[in-house]
Amino acid sequence: MSPNWVKFLGNTPLSNAKNRMTARAAREIVPGMVVNLGIGLPTKVVDHLPSDFPVCLHTENGLTGIGPTLPPDQANRNLIDAGGAYVSTVPGSAFFDSATSFAMVRSGRLDLTMLGAFEVSSQGDLANWKIPGKFSPGVGGGIELAQRARRVVILTTHTDRAGNPKLKDECTLPLTARGCVSRIFTEMAVIDVTPKGFALAEIAEGVSLAEVREATGASLIVPDSTLPVF
Amino acid sequence: MMLPDKTAQLEEVVARIGDGATIMVGGFGVPGTPMTLIQELVRQGARDLTLIKNDANEPGMGVDHLLRNGQVARLITTxxxxxxxxxxxxxxxxxxxEFNAQGILAERIRAGGAGIGAVLSDIGIGTELAEGKQVVEVDGKPHLVETALRADFALIHADRADPFGNLTYVATARNFNPLMAMAADCVIAEAETVTPLGELEADAVHTSGVFVDHVAELGEISGEYAVVQR
Structure with a gap:
């Protein structure tokens, strides 16, 4: 992601639709979890949790127990998250080196990670690190998070900027990991990855089923019962 | 008995770095990046360097000075x-x-520092990052052979040091520093403060001075270490 994009997310209030989506995604976090939130939209999820919510946030550059983001005049020059934001600690925080940080990830100590996506396939394959010829900043810790967190959920716009579906039968971009995604949150819907493909779980207020189908590049299993609205 | 004194002038130890050297550089973003050692390497001008560093800092900061000065041929990063x-x-x-998964880069360096030839992992199987890597089967499952990394030099940023080269780090400035400090033939540490022998608590030392060849005190630190204004 470009620095401009990071700036944009840092300084701009989210639209109502994105705000609803991050608020809904926050309900995915269960008390007691260890959670890693990817750069961008996922970091906004924490804004919807009460300050006394019992959760341990992990960041790849060596901190468990992330506290609130700080403005530059209050920041500690040695205390950032993996996206470069100046963060703080909470009572009980711990620092460690990069090998220890990824030992936590690979050994299954992360209950949940929330990541962004360029494409997700109906088998749960994820592509989120490279667009050949356009965007190739490197994978960072993305593969290990996607492959080894106990639960991987995606926060993404339903379509790309040109309006093309990001949810597809097959990913066409270089993969981050196969079969890793459990659930997808978009501004239009909550969609689960099941052995039979994408299944619509919830729908955003004011969005029709036809609109979700139109914006999704794969078939969608829709329950017979009334869909919950978020 | 008294532990040997390894304090040195930064200019003199950086002068040992010749053209074509492979250099590990600590840091994840600004925290832990040895800005002063990098500036001295720019001033002295060794070329055709291979850098091993988590990231390339930001434009106009840290290792970007080496890139702008045309001193870098190859970058192993995440x-x-x-x-x-x-x-x-x-x-x-x-x-x-050369892009590595972040925790795998850490493990390759740790292996180099521990005198081990390689580590085995299934991270990245089925992705571009597995291309060209040897595959071995362990317990019936395929693993990639991730070869150990060592360097001619490691440039380390510590918060405090003693003359023997015992080092401590603060907050998220630890990251790759303690791993790289074990994995090079010549380890050069810059420290914000060098205290007399005995003033670092033995239990608080993060890197044993046994791994460190030279230690230089920074005294007043430059603006490059400060909070980045975005």
Whole structure:
């Protein structure tokens, strides 16, 4: 992601639709979890949790127990998250080196990670690190998070900027990991990855089923019962 | 008995770095990046360098000075997302870039520092990052052979040091520093403060001075270490 994009997310209030989506995604976090939130939209999820919510946030550059983001005049020059934001600690925080940080990830100590996506396939394959010829900043810790967190959920716009579906039968971009995604949150819907493909779980207020189908590049299993609205 | 004194002038130890050297550089973003050692390497001008560093800092900061000065031939890294200049050099084939999964880079360095030839992992199987790597089967499952990394030099940033080279780090400035401090033939540490022998609590030392060849005190630190104004 470009620095401009990071700036944009840092300084701009989210639209109502994105705000609803991050608020809904926050309900995915269960008390007691260890959670890693990817750069961008996922970091906004924490804004919807009460300050006394019992959760341990992990960041790849060596901190468990992330506290609130700080403005530059209050920041500690040695205390950032993996996206470069100046963060703080909470009572009980711990620092460690990069090998220890990824030992936590690979050994299954992360209950949940929330990541962004360029494409997700109906088998749960994820592509989120490279667009050949356009965007190739490197994978960072993305593969290990996607492959080894106990639960991987995606926060993404339903379509790309040109309006093309990001949810597809097959990913066409270089993969981050196969079969890793459990659930997808978009501004239009909550969609689960099941052995039979994408299944619509919830729908955003004011969005029709036809609109979700139109914006999704794969078939969608829709329950017979009334869909919950978020 | 008294532990040997390894304090040195920064200019004199950086002068040992010749053309074609492989250099590990600590840091994840600004925290832990040895800005002063890097500036001295720019001033002295060794060329055709291979750098091993988590990221390429941001334009006009840290290792980007080495890139701008044309001193770097090859970069072994995980993510260049905050440095558009480095991405441009890569896309124009002006530097060769090898991307690693972040925790795998850490483990390769740790293996190098521990006198081990390689580590085995299934991270990245089925992705571009597995291409060209030897595959072995362990307990019936395929694993990639991730070869150990060592370097001619490691440039380390510590918060405090003693004359023997015992080091401590603060907050998220620890990251790759303690791993790299074990994995090079000549380890050069800059420290914000060098205290007399015995003033670092033995239990608080993060890197044993046994691994460190030279230690230089920074005294007043430059603005490059400060909070980045975005």
């Amino acid at each position: 993510h260049l997302g905050l440095n558009t200049h480095a991405i441009g050099l890569m896309n124009n084939d002006q530097i060769k870039v």
